[in-house]
Amino acid sequence: MTFKIVIKRLLFFVLVVWAASTIVFFIPRLSSRNAIRERFGELARTGGFSPADIEKLIASMQQQFGLDKPLLEQYWQYLGNITRLDFGYSLSRYPTTATEVIAQSLPWTIGLLLVTTVLSFVIGTLLGAVAAWPKSPGWLRSMATPFILLTGVPPVIMGILLLFFIGFRLKWLPLGGAYSVGVVPTWSWTFFFDLMQHQILPALALILGSVGGWVLSMRGMGITIQGEDYVNFAEHKGLTGGRIFRDYYLRNALLPQVTGLALALGTVVTSAVIVEGLFGLPGIGTALNLAIRANDFPVIYGIVIFITIAIAALMTILEFVYPLLDPRIREN
Amino acid sequence: MMETIPGIAEVGSRNATAAYDASKTKTVLRVSGLEVTYYTDLGRAKALDDVSFTLGAGEKLGMVGESGSGKSTMALAMMRMIKPPGRIERGQVIVDDVDLMSLDEEGMRRARLSKIAYIPQGAMNSLNPVIRIGAQMADAIRSHMRRESRSAIEDRCAAALRSVDLDPGVYRMYAHELSGGMKQRVCIAIGILLRPSVIIADEPTSALDVVTQRQVMETINKVQADINAAVILIGHDMGLMAQTVDRVAVMYAGRLVELSTVKEMFTDPKHPYSQALINSLPNLDKRGVFSGIPGLAPSLLRLPSGCAFHPRCPHGQQELQRSVRPAPVILAGGRMVACHLYGEEGHAHE
Ligand SMILES: Nc1ncnc2c1ncn2[C@@H]1O[C@H](COP(=O)(O)OP(=O)(O)O)[C@@H](O)[C@H]1O
Ligand code: SF4
Ligand SMILES: [Mg+2]
Numbered sequence: 001m002t003f004k005i006v007i008k009r010l011l012f013f014v015l016v017v018w019a020a021s022t023i024v025f026f027i028p029r030l031s032s033r034n035a036i037r038e039r040f041g042e043l044a045r046t047g048g049f050s051p052a053d054i055e056k057l058i059a060s061m062q063q064q065f066g067l068d069k070p071l072l073e074q075y076w077q078y079l080g081n082i083t084r085l086d087f088g089y090s091l092s093r094y095p096t097t098a099t100e101v102i103a104q105s106l107p108w109t110i111g112l113l114l115v116t117t118v119l120s121f122v123i124g125t126l127l128g129a130v131a132a133w134p135k136s137p138g139w140l141r142s143m144a145t146p147f148i149l150l151t152g153v154p155p156v157i158m159g160i161l162l163l164f165f166i167g168f169r170l171k172w173l174p175l176g177g178a179y180s181v182g183v184v185p186t187w188s189w190t191f192f193f194d195l196m197q198h199q200i201l202p203a204l205a206l207i208l209g210s211v212g213g214w215v216l217s218m219r220g221m222g223i224t225i226q227g228e229d230y231v232n233f234a235e236h237k238g239l240t241g242g243r244i245f246r247d248y249y250l251r252n253a254l255l256p257q258v259t260g261l262a263l264a265l266g267t268v269v270t271s272a273v274i275v276e277g278l279f280g281l282p283g284i285g286t287a288l289n290l291a292i293r294a295n296d297f298p299v300i301y302g303i304v305i306f307i308t309i310a311i312a313a314l315m316t317i318l319e320f321v322y323p324l325l326d327p328r329i330r331e332n
Numbered sequence: 333m334m335e336t337i338p339g340i341a342e343v344g345s346r347n348a349t350a351a352y353d354a355s356k357t358k359t360v361l362r363v364s365g366l367e368v369t370y371y372t373d374l375g376r377a378k379a380l381d382d383v384s385f386t387l388g389a390g391e392k393l394g395m396v397g398e399s400g401s402g403k404s405t406m407a408l409a410m411m412r413m414i415k416p417p418g419r420i421e422r423g424q425v426i427v428d429d430v431d432l433m434s435l436d437e438e439g440m441r442r443a444r445l446s447k448i449a450y451i452p453q454g455a456m457n458s459l460n461p462v463i464r465i466g467a468q469m470a471d472a473i474r475s476h477m478r479r480e481s482r483s484a485i486e487d488r489c490a491a492a493l494r495s496v497d498l499d500p501g502v503y504r505m506y507a508h509e510l511s512g513g514m515k516q517r518v519c520i521a522i523g524i525l526l527r528p529s530v531i532i533a534d535e536p537t538s539a540l541d542v543v544t545q546r547q548v549m550e551t552i553n554k555v556q557a558d559i560n561a562a563v564i565l566i567g568h569d570m571g572l573m574a575q576t577v578d579r580v581a582v583m584y585a586g587r588l589v590e591l592s593t594v595k596e597m598f599t600d601p602k603h604p605y606s607q608a609l610i611n612s613l614p615n616l617d618k619r620g621v622f623s624g625i626p627g628l629a630p631s632l633l634r635l636p637s638g639c640a641f642h643p644r645c646p647h648g649q650q651e652l653q654r655s656v657r658p659a660p661v662i663l664a665g666g667r668m669v670a671c672h673l674y675g676e677e678g679h680a681h682e
Contacts, residue, residue: 229452233450233458236444238475247471328506
């Protein structure tokens with residue numbers, strides 16, 4: 001991989017983030033709605049401020065957010081803020097900044113969503129590979145079937161079913177929350193186990209529905225690859241079954257799966273909003289949900305921009321990783 | 333089993349016209365009664381029916397026949413690589429006194445490449461696209477010689493690459509960086525890595541241009557001489573074949589119908605199908621790819637009764653041809669032909 005290609009990819013990354021940020025900047029400004037006015041309008045109705053005071057407040061807020069300046073100047077400032085990851089103060093949780101809100105909720109989402117996505121990928125891919133391999137034992141192969149049957153059951157439905165049967169009926173696991181009420185987060189095993197107990201159902205809700213998809217795509221690819229001449233020739237060479245499986249079959253069938261993984265990681269936030277909401281977990285999804293309800297624009301902006309950067313970064317990483325997996329695309 | 337090929341100078345002088353001197357070699361390959369059936373949805377197809385022949389060390393056998401006549405099936409059966417719905421029904425493949433059919437799975441795995449090597453028909457896609465050529469040569473060695481040191485493996489690979497006229501630098505390359513001819517050479521290099529007694533090359537040149545075809549053929553000739561292996565060369569191109577092999581086997585509908593030396597085959601083919609093949613060659617030199625013979629290739633699912641060739645044979649109108657399958661007959665000079673025109677009456681065959 002040449003230096004030129006690295007630069008090209010990085011520039012592309014910047015371009016994607018810039019384009020997305022620009023869209024995010026202009027879309028709300030195209031609408032005639034004014035978030036500050038709407039918010040203080042609510043206040044005025046409930047609080048009994050005088051209209052003049054409200055107007056003054058609105059004006060000062062407009063100034064504070066720079067909304068009184070010309071659009072182009074606002075845009076420049078906005079771009080500058082993004083490069084510093086500065087999205088301003090949260091409106092609903094003042095004086096916390098939007099960046100702090102994101103930073104606080106991010107570990108929860110990464111902990112749950114990233115782990116379950118990668119776990120589903122690994123389990124599904126291996127099961128799919130085994131399911132398509134003619135020499136694998138029957139019991140191992142049949143393990144893929146229940147997952148295939150669950151394919152595409154939405155996390156909400158899966159979550160509700162799990163909550164109802166395992167949490168509510170059997171009472172084996174807690175019904176929601178990140179940890180038990182009254183427990184103080186500390187670095188102790190007791191807290192850790194409490195935490196894990198609360199993560200099991202949401203994790204299952206996410207994993208059970210998505211493993212089947214990986215199984216199906218991998219199995220399809222596996223059936224194609226096992227008919228390839230190089231897999232046959234590997235057997236003619238007298239290689240052991242394990243080596244053929246790993247270096248000739250799995251290694252090739254894996255390539256499209258890796259692309260799929262990057263795409264799936266991109267949709268993590270969608271699942272986060274649903275599952276974190278259902279299970280009452282304090283992640284990015286919940287933060288976004290709350291921010292939208294509270295018209296907390298800085299946080300919404302922050303999260304949207306942050307997700308854009310994260311996805312663009314993942315794609316860029318993939319672009320660097322993929323040539324390592326497939327030498328054929330190294331040249332161009 | 334240190335005997336010589338049947339019908340050789342010392343024993344009975346029946347193969348005196350052989351281009352190579354078989355009298356000094358020992359038999360390394362003995363195929364007998366090999367039978368393969370494909371159990372398809374439309375019925376059973378006997379793709380290989382009672383095929384028998386022997387080969388001596390250093391001998392080269394060309395195998396010709398229309399597409400679908402069972403050439404690849406024979407090669408795969410010898411490697412015990414027939415996949416469902418196919419099945420090896422019976423027969424022996426004895427390499428260096430060991431019957432491959434009697435080995436267990438692990439024993440057969442070890443025999444592949446070390447005793448009997450197969451150079452595939454589709455060399456274009458026979459190399460793994462995502463790992464280096466060197467790794468694909470090294471893993472072949474390592475799976476047969478666990479204790480071989482890394483440097484010994486690399487030396488062996490470099491030697492193999494050199495003997496097929498490839499730069500040892502190919503070791504570090506990937507399949508997509510090689511031309512078709514180079515890929516085919518790599519496959520040949522892999523085939524000779526462990527100096528097997530028998531090498532089967534299935535249409536090794538069919539996807540290559542004419543110049544490369546000749547080069548690859550010369551390469552096969554050269555490495556074959558180096559390691560003194562018996563070679564079975566499957567192919568369409570009679571011209572290329574004539575320059576390379578010692579004997580020619582003609583397959584028809586899964587049966588071996590004639591086995592003669594190249595000279596005999598080109599000057600005096602015995603089986604009517606062989607005659608048709610030779611006559612169909614484009615020019616007087618009898619070189620080039622045969623253009624096909626009149627009539628339809630038979631369907632294995634509805635094979636003609638008696639002699640499978642009778643509907644296309646100029647002599648096929650008699651009752652005998654239609655009802656009785658001709659048995660193989662050994663003629664003077666040791667050549668084999670399965671046709672009622674030769675020898676005594678053939679005997680009925682199931
Ligand atoms: N996997 C298979 N399933 C069913 N029939 C097969 C299969 N492979 C080969 N055959 C049949 O066996 C016969 C011989 O095929 P093959 O050995 O490939 O011939 P050749 O190599 O001489 O062209 C053909 O009639 C073909 O249709
Ligand atoms: S046996 Fe009869 S039909 Fe068959 S090839 Fe010989 S002459 Fe022709
Ligand atoms: Mg073939």
